[in-house]
Amino acid sequence: MMTLHGFAASNYYNLVKHVLLYKELPFKEHLLYAGSEALLTISPAGKVPVITTAEGLELSESSVICDFIEETYPTAPLYPENAGERAVVRQIMKMAELYFELPSRRLIPYALSGTEVPESVKTEVRQVLTRGITGLSRLCQFSPWVAGEQFTMADIYLYYVNTIVNAFGSSQLEWDVLAEVPRMKTWNDAMSQSAIAQKVEADRQANMPEFMQKVKAQIQAANAG
Structure with missing residues (x-):
C-alpha cells in the first residue's frame, strides 16, 4: 500500500490525494509538515507531498508523483491515448x-x-x-x-x-x-461539487487550525530573531 506524506492544507498534497481517490487506489496518510527533519529524510528538497510506494520507493514533486501513479496504475486513465x-x-x-x-x-x-x-x-x-x-x-x-x-x-x-x-x-x-x-x-x-473534491476539502478544513498555528509560530519566531 502507498503512503502519502504531507498535510491537507497543501494544495499539491490534495492534488495527489485527489488522483489516488479518483483511481480508487488504497493508500494511507502520514502527517508531515514542511521543514521537519522527518520530511527531509524522504524528500530531497524538504517539500510536500511525498509518496512511499508499496515497494519502498520515495518520490516527491506532485507532477512526478502523478505521472508515476498514471503509468503504474493505468486503470481510470487521466491522459488521452493520443x-x-x-x-x-x-x-x-x-x-x-x-x-x-x-x-x-x-x-x-x-x-x-x-x-x-x-x-x-x-x-x-x-x-x-x-x-x-x-x-x-x-x-x-x-x-x-x-x-x-x-x-x-x-x-x-x-x-x-x-x-x-x-x-x-x-x-x-x-x-x-x-x-x-x-x-x-x-x-x-x-x-x-464532486464527492472526491468535497472529501478533500473537508480534510483540508480539519487540518487548517493546526497548520495556521504552526505558521503563526514560525512568523513569531522569525520576528523574534
Missing part, C-alpha cells in the same frame, strides 16, 4: 503552474502575516497572471472538461492550482482572476 492530446493536457498543467499558481504564491507571506503587499509586487504578479489568463483562455475548452470531452489530469491539476489563485491572488489583488477565463468559474464550481 500523444498530441496528452501533450496539450500537460501544456495546460504547466501553464497553470507557471502563470497562475506560482505568481499567486508570491502573495502568501503577506496574506499570512497580515502585511500590505507592495505595489511593485502586485504589478509583477498581475502581469504574470495576465499571461496565464491569455494562455489558458486559448487552451482550455471546458466542454465540459478542461481539455474537452475527457476528464484528465489537467482538471485535477488546474482545480487545485485555482485554490491558491482564489485564496491569495484574487483576495490580495481584489481581482476575480478565474472570471477572466471564459467558462472557468462554471467548471471550477462543478469540480468543487
Whole structure:
C-alpha cells in the first residue's frame, strides 16, 4: 500500500490525494509538515507531498508523483491515448503552474502575516497572471472538461492550482482572476461539487487550525530573531 506524506492544507498534497481517490487506489496518510527533519529524510528538497510506494520507493514533486501513479496504475486513465492530446493536457498543467499558481504564491507571506503587499509586487504578479489568463483562455475548452470531452489530469491539476489563485491572488489583488477565463468559474464550481473534491476539502478544513498555528509560530519566531 502507498503512503502519502504531507498535510491537507497543501494544495499539491490534495492534488495527489485527489488522483489516488479518483483511481480508487488504497493508500494511507502520514502527517508531515514542511521543514521537519522527518520530511527531509524522504524528500530531497524538504517539500510536500511525498509518496512511499508499496515497494519502498520515495518520490516527491506532485507532477512526478502523478505521472508515476498514471503509468503504474493505468486503470481510470487521466491522459488521452493520443500523444498530441496528452501533450496539450500537460501544456495546460504547466501553464497553470507557471502563470497562475506560482505568481499567486508570491502573495502568501503577506496574506499570512497580515502585511500590505507592495505595489511593485502586485504589478509583477498581475502581469504574470495576465499571461496565464491569455494562455489558458486559448487552451482550455471546458466542454465540459478542461481539455474537452475527457476528464484528465489537467482538471485535477488546474482545480487545485485555482485554490491558491482564489485564496491569495484574487483576495490580495481584489481581482476575480478565474472570471477572466471564459467558462472557468462554471467548471471550477462543478469540480468543487464532486464527492472526491468535497472529501478533500473537508480534510483540508480539519487540518487548517493546526497548520495556521504552526505558521503563526514560525512568523513569531522569525520576528523574534
